[in-house]
Amino acid sequence: MIKKVLKFGGTSLGxxxxxQHVANIIKKExxxxxxLIVIVSAMAGKTNELVDLSKKITKxxxxxxxxxxxxxxxxxxxxxxxxxxxxxxxxxxxxxxxQVPILTEGEHTNSRIINMSIDKINKFLKVGxxxxxxxxxxxxxxxITTIGRGGSDATAVAVAKIFSADVCEIYxxxxxxxxxxxxxxxxxxxxxxxxxxxxxELSSLGAKVMQPSAVQTAMMYDIPLEVRSTFTNRKxxxxxxxxxxxxxxxxxxxxxxxDDAKITLLGVEDKPGVAANIxxxxxxxxxxxxxxxxxxxxxxxxxxITFTIKREDLLNTKLILEKNNSIKYVDITYxxxxxxxxxxxxxxxxxxxxxxKMFRGLADESINILAISTSEIKLSxxxxxxxTLRAVKKLHTIFELD
Amino acid sequence: MIKKVLKFGGTSLGxxxxxQHVANIIKKExxxxxxLIVIVSAMAGKTNELVDLSKKITKxxxxxxxxxxxxxxxxxxxxxxxxxxxxxxxxxxxxxxxQVPILTEGEHTNSRIINMSIDKINKFLKVGxxxxxxxxxxxxxxxITTIGRGGSDATAVAVAKIFSADVCEIYxxxxxxxxxxxxxxxxxxxxxxxxxxxxxELSSLGAKVMQPSAVQTAMMYDIPLEVRSTFTNRKxxxxxxxxxxxxxxxxxxxxxxxDDAKITLLGVEDKPGVAANIxxxxxxxxxxxxxxxxxxxxxxxxxxITFTIKREDLLNTKLILEKNNSIKYVDITYxxxxxxxxxxxxxxxxxxxxxxKMFRGLADESINILAISTSEIKLSxxxxxxxTLRAVKKLHTIFELD
Numbered sequence: 001m002i003k004k005v006l007k008f009g010g011t012s013l014g015x016x017x018x019x020q021h022v023a024n025i026i027k028k029e030x031x032x033x034x035x036l037i038v039i040v041s042a043m044a045g046k047t048n049e050l051v052d053l054s055k056k057i058t059k060x061x062x063x064x065x066x067x068x069x070x071x072x073x074x075x076x077x078x079x080x081x082x083x084x085x086x087x088x089x090x091x092x093x094x095x096x097x098x099q100v101p102i103l104t105e106g107e108h109t110n111s112r113i114i115n116m117s118i119d120k121i122n123k124f125l126k127v128g129x130x131x132x133x134x135x136x137x138x139x140x141x142x143x144i145t146t147i148g149r150g151g152s153d154a155t156a157v158a159v160a161k162i163f164s165a166d167v168c169e170i171y172x173x174x175x176x177x178x179x180x181x182x183x184x185x186x187x188x189x190x191x192x193x194x195x196x197x198x199x200x201e202l203s204s205l206g207a208k209v210m211q212p213s214a215v216q217t218a219m220m221y222d223i224p225l226e227v228r229s230t231f232t233n234r235k236x237x238x239x240x241x242x243x244x245x246x247x248x249x250x251x252x253x254x255x256x257x258x259d260d261a262k263i264t265l266l267g268v269e270d271k272p273g274v275a276a277n278i279x280x281x282x283x284x285x286x287x288x289x290x291x292x293x294x295x296x297x298x299x300x301x302x303x304x305i306t307f308t309i310k311r312e313d314l315l316n317t318k319l320i321l322e323k324n325n326s327i328k329y330v331d332i333t334y335x336x337x338x339x340x341x342x343x344x345x346x347x348x349x350x351x352x353x354x355x356x357k358m359f360r361g362l363a364d365e366s367i368n369i370l371a372i373s374t375s376e377i378k379l380s381x382x383x384x385x386x387x388t389l390r391a392v393k394k395l396h397t398i399f400e401l402d
Numbered sequence: 403m404i405k406k407v408l409k410f411g412g413t414s415l416g417x418x419x420x421x422q423h424v425a426n427i428i429k430k431e432x433x434x435x436x437x438l439i440v441i442v443s444a445m446a447g448k449t450n451e452l453v454d455l456s457k458k459i460t461k462x463x464x465x466x467x468x469x470x471x472x473x474x475x476x477x478x479x480x481x482x483x484x485x486x487x488x489x490x491x492x493x494x495x496x497x498x499x500x501q502v503p504i505l506t507e508g509e510h511t512n513s514r515i516i517n518m519s520i521d522k523i524n525k526f527l528k529v530g531x532x533x534x535x536x537x538x539x540x541x542x543x544x545x546i547t548t549i550g551r552g553g554s555d556a557t558a559v560a561v562a563k564i565f566s567a568d569v570c571e572i573y574x575x576x577x578x579x580x581x582x583x584x585x586x587x588x589x590x591x592x593x594x595x596x597x598x599x600x601x602x603e604l605s606s607l608g609a610k611v612m613q614p615s616a617v618q619t620a621m622m623y624d625i626p627l628e629v630r631s632t633f634t635n636r637k638x639x640x641x642x643x644x645x646x647x648x649x650x651x652x653x654x655x656x657x658x659x660x661d662d663a664k665i666t667l668l669g670v671e672d673k674p675g676v677a678a679n680i681x682x683x684x685x686x687x688x689x690x691x692x693x694x695x696x697x698x699x700x701x702x703x704x705x706x707i708t709f710t711i712k713r714e715d716l717l718n719t720k721l722i723l724e725k726n727n728s729i730k731y732v733d734i735t736y737x738x739x740x741x742x743x744x745x746x747x748x749x750x751x752x753x754x755x756x757x758x759k760m761f762r763g764l765a766d767e768s769i770n771i772l773a774i775s776t777s778e779i780k781l782s783x784x785x786x787x788x789x790t791l792r793a794v795k796k797l798h799t800i801f802e803l804d
Binding site: 016019020050053054056057058060061062064065066068069071072075076078079080082083084086087093094096098099142144 | 418421422452455456458459460462463464466467468470471473474477478480481482484485486488489495496498500501544546
């Protein structure tokens with residue numbers, strides 16, 4: 001018998017009508033003969049509301065108690081879904097973090113799921129549907145823990161792995177992964193099948209459909225995922241390992257982000273240890289450096305180093321660089337009006353000319369490239385922010401994604 | 403070292419400001435050198451809100467899941483209070499129903515606390531304050547249970563009993579038990595000391611300060627209670643057993659209720675088993691009969707039977723009586739415009755003339771008495787509803803309670 005994990009996000013559970021709608025989806029899936037474990041998020045907005053309550057008391061709210069507070073959100077949806085299913089004459093039972101139990105390790109508000117007990121729930125699956133709260137667990141000391149925002153995806157994948165489910169379906173408010181942002185690029189298409197790697201590149205670049213670390217776990221244990229909409233009947237996007245996908249196209253999607261800033265250090269002494277001297281203090285301050293480009297400058301004694309960071313970290317980065325006496329440079333420039341545009345595709349590696357095609361396309365639109373970074377399945381450029389959508393549309397067209 | 407249980411009701415925890423205020427009260431009590439266990443209700447209105455959510459799904463919401471749903475309310479206040487105390491540099495930790503654990507038996511939504519583990523919490527009390535959710539527990543099967551509305555009082559008394567606390571303080575939105583309803587009888591005084599029995603008679607008659615069954619448990623185990631306001635510094639009302647109270651007055655308070663209805667069966671056959679025939683079907687329908695008065699009628703072959711019920715049960719009672727073929731009577735009258743006024747006092751039993759004084763007082767006000775019922779520490783009369791406040795004021799005055 002097929003065993004499925006279904007995960008429903010907060011928007012899918014945002015009202016009683018939606019909860020009843022979700023109960024109907026579950027019932028239909030159950031009638032098709034599957035064993036089902038359902039993972040639920042808190043109702044849309046609930047976790048933020050609880051965080052706000054804690055912040056009204058103090059910004060340094062005790063983390064153990066914050067976990068007790070936040071975990072109540074999924075407890076509510078667990079009970080409501082179980083009650084709604086019982087009302088549809090489908091046996092269903094909620095299992096809270098300590099009832100499974102979902103064992104975690106690590107710090108409060110940032111734990112990791114390490115194990116759970118499966119026998120009781122497996123027995124129950126023969127007669128009904130088990131409902132489990134996402135985002136939480138219990139430490140070996142018996143304290144409630146949470147596993148970070150968006151953690152319900154991680155719970156779903158962990159449950160799929162530990163219960164050896166055949167598939168993990170992520171129900172959300174979009175109907176799959178798109179070749180680009182459908183709100184901004186009207187010709188973007190829904191992708192039917194995508195590899196874990198591509199999904200990771202697309203999601204970390206802004207396709208925000210699933211939490212990246214949950215995709216990573218699924219990749220590591222080869223758990224088939226499917227992202228689909230709670231609100232339509234359409235097929236979603238299936239996520240597998242690359243070998244299960246036939247690549248007819250070199251590029252799968254075009255992603256972009258507009259929250260980057262670019263920093264260039266001009267005339268940096270060209271000697272060993274310089275890069276380390278620049279990036280070590282940034283790392284200490286937990287500033288995430290994304291792209292790094294180094295060119296040899298004309299005089300061969302100095303070099304220019306360019307890197308990008310999240311725009312919100314710019315002020316802090318400036319302070320750190322300007323206080324840093326261990327690096328010598330002629331000038332420093334900041335640009336917070338840049339965007340990153342990336343083409344992603346597992347087929348790129350076997351298709352010659354993709355890089356040239358991208359640069360040619362941007363040149364045809366007279367868009368200047370400020371920096372370039374490449375990986376196996378991704379090619380990113382930094383451009384002026386104002387050119388973002390024009391660049392994305394052009395690339396979407398020339399790589400035949402429209 | 404003195405060990406106290408402090409219980410805070412929903413109104414006392416109705417906002418973040420109030421939660422911070424409660425944290426300050428707890429800190430002050432702790433600084434006075436007491437060990438403290440704090441029992442919390444859900445934020446005011448929260449339990450109703452959750453019940454409403456479940457009712458939108460179905461009126462017959464699965465009771466196991468309803469308990470999971472409702473128990474989340476106190477989980478939230480537990481965490482917020484613990485967080486607020488930590489912010490005041492007072493060590494504090496929440497213990498949820500399954501963490502204590504608070505063992506219950508009985509049906510979902512209507513369980514009883516039977517035991518809890520004390521060692522870990524007693525150890526923690528040496529360094530900090532333990533916060534425990536009211537109203538809930540866990541069954542021996544490991545399911546969450548609740549103990550009925552108003553159950554946080556019952557949790558507080560059970561915790562006081564099982565942890566051998568010296569006193570159980572009930573913090574609420576009134577500053578104690580009054581000699582009558584202070585909203586309607588401006589001359590009503592706060593009572594400093596009252597016996598469990600008197601408290602029970604007053605609370606079941608409308609002084610709604612504490613859940614009656616919690617008072618009964620306190621009486622059974624002789625746990626000193628104190629009802630006091632969260633919002634003022636004034637002393638509250640202490641509740642002990644009778645032998646600890648010096649009665650200077652015969653009457654402690656005057657209570658009333660205006661949600662009664664009176665039914666009189668005229669000319670009922672006067673033979674054994676008649677009363678049973680009347681009340682058995684009412685009992686089956688869970689209609690609570692309060693006062694019962696039977697007079698011999700003039701012809702000595704028939705009798706008149708009068709009884710009172712909650713007004714909301716009147717329609718149902720009518721239907722049952724009129725379908726009942728096993729009783730013969732000449733006529734039946736209903737009156738849903740009646741009130742019950744009672745004088746309560748453990749000193750009554752040793753003071754002659756209380757009954758006469760009450761009847762004389764009502765006669766002086768030309769208030770007709772429709773029925774009378776007496777017990778050891780209470781004397782109740784049924785009168786026309788329109789005379790209620792006049793009767794209460796008169797009795798309050800003549801028994802020197804103003």
